Amino acid sequence: MNKQIIGVIGAGKDDAALTKIAEEVGRLIAAREALLVCGGLGGVMEAAARGAKAAGGTTIGILPQATKEMANRYIDVPVATGFGEGRNVVIIRTADALIAIGGEYGTLSELAFALKMGKPVVGINTWDIKGIIKADTPKAAVNSAFGLLK
Numbered sequence: 331m332n333k334q335i336i337g338v339i340g341a342g343k344d345d346a347a348l349t350k351i352a353e354e355v356g357r358l359i360a361a362r363e364a365l366l367v368c369g370g371l372g373g374v375m376e377a378a379a380r381g382a383k384a385a386g387g388t389t390i391g392i393l394p395q396a397t398k399e400m401a402n403r404y405i406d407v408p409v410a411t412g413f414g415e416g417r418n419v420v421i422i423r424t425a426d427a428l429i430a431i432g433g434e435y436g437t438l439s440e441l442a443f444a445l446k447m448g449k450p451v452v453g454i455n456t457w458d459i460k461g462i463i464k465a466d467t468p469k470a471a472v473n474s475a476f477g478l479l480k
Contacts, residue, residue: 334364335390336475337425339440340374340456341432348432351454352377353384354468355429360387362476367392367424369417370401370408374431379404392421419443427475429465430456450478 336359341348356378359366366382368375370391379389383404391405396412411417415436422428422443427450430437437456444451445461452474453462463478465471 334426335367336364337428338368338378339430339437342373349377352431353381356381357385358472360385370405376402392417429471429475
């Protein structure tokens with residue numbers, strides 16, 4: 331299998347506007363037959379995975395816990411790391427490109443790791459940091475992420 335893997339990172343808390351965006355991003359990623367990797371929990375992660383599953387996609391959840399049971403119900407491949415926030419590095423290393431949707435300090439750490447590792451990052455309503463390509467819509471974000479792949 332040589333499929334592209336797109337990471338979706340963002341707020342772990344539910345936010346109606348971000349949830350809608352994340353679900354559409356997940357759907358569009360799956361429509362391009364890429365795998366979706368995320369943190370496997372709630373909020374943006376769950377919404378993106380739900381969107382990908384609705385479009386027939388495959389999802390990978392890199393969990394902070396040491397057991398797989400905490401993964402949201404839309405994760406096909408739960409990876410229990412036991413690393414806590416350290417799992418953010420695994421998410422970034424796994425992804426070919428990333429889409430950040432909203433987010434707080436956990437997302438900020440993921441953005442820093444991604445930029446340090448030279449991974450392409452597209453952002454919707456996220457941190458305003460040099461190196462992050464801004465997008466206004468899910469379609470623009472997904473098109474940009476795929477366009478940045480080498």
